[in-house]
Amino acid sequence: MYLLAIDWFFILEKFLLIGLIVTLSMVVAMYATYGERKVAAWLQDRIGPNRAGPFGILQPLADGGKLFFKEEIIPLISSKFLFILGPCLAMITALLTSAVIPWSTPLHLFDKDIPLQVADINIGILYIFGVVSLGVYGIMIGGWASNNKFSLLAAVRGASQMVSYELPMGLALIAVLMLAGDLRMSVIVNNQIEHYWHIVYQPIGFIIFFVCALAECNRTPFDLPEAENELNFGYHQEYSSMKLGFYLFAEYINMFISGVVMSTLYFGGYDIPFVNEANWDINQNLLAIIGFAVLLAKAFFFVFVFMWIRWTIPRFRYDQLMKLGWRTLIPLALLNMVLTAAIVLWFKK
């Protein structure tokens, strides 16, 4: 379908894919809230939500409905535009990251190979990194526009935490990039399918990346921006109704996406473990769907670990947080990077 020298089919395909992925991350985030409460209940020997629907399965819908119908309050002396912009930014940056993730092997429909990746740009992972670094603004703008000193303090805490944990994250990433030899996400995954998963070569790098991902998502033990007992409620204290919902929702989307990114970078993406699926004699579409399910399973496992950690480990103190970031993780990541570089160079000779 070519019209005005534009491949309309291509555009349609990408639009569908984007819509599908955004919906998927929304639904996953919605049920992650349910999962979080169930996991919390399980760890604390309770039952958890069980009223709405069988096993409380409709609980997220009920929560969403409640948030929509609550009264919306915008503080009078706050700057209104920025106050609304804050949660929007948090949501947008959370959803943007999914664009470069390769979700599975290409589908074969209508005599065409449709890659299940929105954009395979040649800076893939750097793009994710860039968008993550923008996630700070949602918190900062929201916290400042609330015109409340607790919110402002929480925003400053959150922003400085995110900025300082981006550094070790980037350093841990560089080691992975040296192994894969490319920044493109699809090449990184293919490299793992051909050889071993990167977790085998990069256990330290993975641990660093994992800790940083926890910090970037503002999850316990790094949830200082939301420390209730010191800051009332954190940066979203003045927010109510669905704008508060957006902030909380963005956190769950971030969690899901970081789970996907971790499984893509270190756990082979859509690669099915222990088998060589290229030898299977089955339909390409079926294979793609299985690969997608495998990726989701890996991501869900990480989301579960996030929750597990949240309900097990208490919060850090702020100076401990900074000390961990700057004095432990960055030197460790640097060491890891130099070692990886030396080893890669050694084996290439």
Added chain:
Amino acid sequence: MALFGAMMVITSKNPVYSVLWLILTFFAISGHYILLNAQFLAVVNIIVYAGAIMVLFLFVIMLMNLNQTIEPKKNRWLKFAGAISGGCLLLVLVAALRNTEIKSQTAMVNTGDIGLIKNLGKELFSTYVVPFEISSILFLSAMVGAVVIGKKDS
């Protein structure tokens, strides 16, 4: 959009809005980089400037709480000097840009992928190795300087 953002940076009354407009300007500049097929530059621009440096700017401004514009009365001569120095900068820029050969530049861009990461890396570490290393030393010295100033009080 870049020009509009830049205009808003200097006309905004509230410094926080100024910084936010500046961030928008950086985004527009990144858009230009992408149009020139320099994706790496575009993303690095966002990560470094919009993602890190401007956040620190925002910190300082938000914590200083400059909401009430208590602007000190400016000396008229100071304004005059500012205008002159700004004009000088404009003159230098115009003089420098006037003689560039735009045609050959666009031709080089059109051949494609000078801004892609592989070519960029090769260029940086072969043709431009010395300036690259010197600039990194400059950064190192700036970092050491910052640490020294920070340690002075304690």
